[in-house]
Amino acid sequence: xxxxxxxxVTTTTPPAEATPSSRSAPAxxxxxxxxxRYESQKRRDWNTFGQYLRNxxxxxxxxxxxxxxxxxxxxxxxxxxKTKVHIQTCILYGKTEPSRACTCPLRxxxxxxxxxxxxxxxxxxxxxxxxxxxxxxxxxIRAYLREIRDxxxxxRGIPYGKKKKRRKTREAQLG
Numbered sequence: 001x002x003x004x005x006x007x008x009v010t011t012t013t014p015p016a017e018a019t020p021s022s023r024s025a026p027a028x029x030x031x032x033x034x035x036x037r038y039e040s041q042k043r044r045d046w047n048t049f050g051q052y053l054r055n056x057x058x059x060x061x062x063x064x065x066x067x068x069x070x071x072x073x074x075x076x077x078x079x080x081x082k083t084k085v086h087i088q089t090c091i092l093y094g095k096t097e098p099s100r101a102c103t104c105p106l107r108x109x110x111x112x113x114x115x116x117x118x119x120x121x122x123x124x125x126x127x128x129x130x131x132x133x134x135x136x137x138x139x140x141i142r143a144y145l146r147e148i149r150d151x152x153x154x155x156r157g158i159p160y161g162k163k164k165k166r167r168k169t170r171e172a173q174l175g
Contacts, residue, residue, distance in 0.1 A: 038119070045116055046123040049073060062127075067138035070120075074113055074144065081108035086155040093155055110149040117141060 035043065052073050053060040060069055085107040086093040092102050121136035131137065 042119040042123050045119050065135055067135045067140050070135050070141055078108050081106045083107055083109040085152055110152050114145055
């Protein structure tokens with residue numbers, strides 16, 4: 001993992017008689033320095049996105065990144081997905097309980113992508129970006145995620161609808 005955080009590391013050479021099994025593992029960080037699971041994921045995602053931008057031809061500077069780079073990154077990650085998403089011509093398309101295997105592609109699940117974008121959105125602002133220039137907050141990203149959510153729901157035969165707000169009863173309004 002490549003980190004932009006400055007870290008003070010002290011290394012010592014183990015004595016010649018030390019064997020790999022006699023060396024102890026590095027001590028864990030004190031509780032005040034340990035990151036939560038969310039913070040660890042956010043840092044890992046941020047570093048992965050930065051590496052993705054550096055690997056572009058030509059490399060893209062973070063300050064010049066826009067929503068198109070984010071969309072490309074999401075599409076790139078799709079190849080590493082583990083969720084079977086049936087295509088419209090598949091006989092299992094729209095079935096909630098598929099009865100057999102098929103050759104439809106594995107994709108990233110909508111919820112995973114939505115959470116990833118949320119973490120990257122927060123990381124962008126924590127690393128000096130502003131809300132106004134945040135490419136992860138762009139409407140095109142939200143529209144793309146909504147499209148993925150709807151298409152995956154249709155492929156699985158699960159209608160996706162917003163939960164309706166409960167109306168207050170007449171008594172609660174008066175009382």
